[in-house]
Amino acid sequence: MPADAPTILATSGGIVPGRRVRWELGPLTEHAIELSGATNRAPRVCFLATACGDNPAIVHAFYEAALVRGLAASHLALFPMPNIDDVREHLLAQDVIWVWGGSVAGLLAMWRLHGLDTVLAEAWRAGVVLTGVSAGSICWHIGGTTDSFGPTLRPITDGLGLLPYSNGVHYDSETQRRPLFQALIADGSLPDGYATDDGVGLRYQGTELVEAVTEVAGKGAYRVVRDGARAVETRIKPRLLK
Numbered sequence: 001m002p003a004d005a006p007t008i009l010a011t012s013g014g015i016v017p018g019r020r021v022r023w024e025l026g027p028l029t030e031h032a033i034e035l036s037g038a039t040n041r042a043p044r045v046c047f048l049a050t051a052c053g054d055n056p057a058i059v060h061a062f063y064e065a066a067l068v069r070g071l072a073a074s075h076l077a078l079f080p081m082p083n084i085d086d087v088r089e090h091l092l093a094q095d096v097i098w099v100w101g102g103s104v105a106g107l108l109a110m111w112r113l114h115g116l117d118t119v120l121a122e123a124w125r126a127g128v129v130l131t132g133v134s135a136g137s138i139c140w141h142i143g144g145t146t147d148s149f150g151p152t153l154r155p156i157t158d159g160l161g162l163l164p165y166s167n168g169v170h171y172d173s174e175t176q177r178r179p180l181f182q183a184l185i186a187d188g189s190l191p192d193g194y195a196t197d198d199g200v201g202l203r204y205q206g207t208e209l210v211e212a213v214t215e216v217a218g219k220g221a222y223r224v225v226r227d228g229a230r231a232v233e234t235r236i237k238p239r240l241l242k
Helices: 027-036 056-069 087-092 104-113 116-125 177-186
Strands: 007-011 015-017 023-025 044-048 072-076 096-099 129-133 143-146 154-156 166-168 193-196 200-205 208-214 221-227 230-236
Touching: 007 027, 023 027, 023 056, 027 096, 027 129, 027 200, 027 208, 044 056, 056 072, 072 087, 087 116, 104 116, 104 143, 104 154, 116 129, 143 177, 166 177, 166 221, 177 193, 177 221, 177 230, 193 200, 193 208
Parallel strands: 007 129, 044 072, 044 096, 096 129, 143 166, 166 193
Antiparallel strands: 007 200, 015 023, 143 154, 193 221, 200 208, 221 230
16 A cells, blocks of 8 residues: 655655664654554565665665564666666565665666656655655755765766755765855755655655654754755754654
């Protein structure tokens, strides 16, 4: 049963240290599964690690976490070629599509090369919940700040645009993020947007922000808007997930 409206949970989190495996699903990812409406069966979750070049170690860690959680797990790899014959059919059959972090510029280029930009938009409209962390958060928006090009952050402005906002991630943990995000909004390089501290997610229904949620007490989300030649930031208190 798909979500009752197009749903995106864009995060700066979603995993916790595992007891016997590298990591396990955190409350943010569990919330994405809950939003999908998957009940009385193993949730179908497809993992996309495109942003880290389909790193086998990351994919393996996902399957370990999926086994612990009891997911009907799969992954879509694009390197060196797609590992699934009918990508559209597979993605539309999922409850949740979970996108990992890394190079958002590389992710967007590979997705467009393989037509995933169109397929993911179709899945979103069909009620498959889209979620992800870092690059897997920025990608759904117009753009944000990225280290895709090197350690000095630069703007990315060609996101999928399912959400008509900019997106700032790791807002409290990486010192370049906040000032650059605000500067890019102030000068019009990016539209008004939302940002998340580590451990926080933004839940959108359609293109409207419904709420901010967090798996870490005390963290925040932020609305950043252009006001003349400056950016104005307003803190949004997120709901603590159990």
